[in-house]
Amino acid sequence: MAVVATYHYPHGTVEICDDAYRNASPEELKRREERMWAVAYEIALNAEKRRRAKENEESVSGRGV
Numbered sequence: 001m002a003v004v005a006t007y008h009y010p011h012g013t014v015e016i017c018d019d020a021y022r023n024a025s026p027e028e029l030k031r032r033e034e035r036m037w038a039v040a041y042e043i044a045l046n047a048e049k050r051r052r053a054k055e056n057e058e059s060v061s062g063r064g065v
Contacts, residue, residue, distance in 0.1 A: 009040055011047050 005016040021029065029030060 004042070007036075007040070009043065011043055 001017045001019050003015045004018050004021070007014040007016075016036075024032070
């Protein structure tokens with residue numbers, strides 16, 4: 001098993017191994033790639049939500065309320 005592609009994101013790294021390609025049709029490879037991008041988007045979206053929530057908490061606590 002060899003790593004054939006690596007994708008770096010702010011909150012994680014995805015490594016694609018050659019096993020992922022063995023005996024997979026072009027349609028299956030496309031489906032897998034689309035799923036990978038969907039998961040990466042979900043990770044980024046959740047990270048942004050956490051960042052905004054933290055930013056909001058800090059601005060509220062800074063008001064002295």
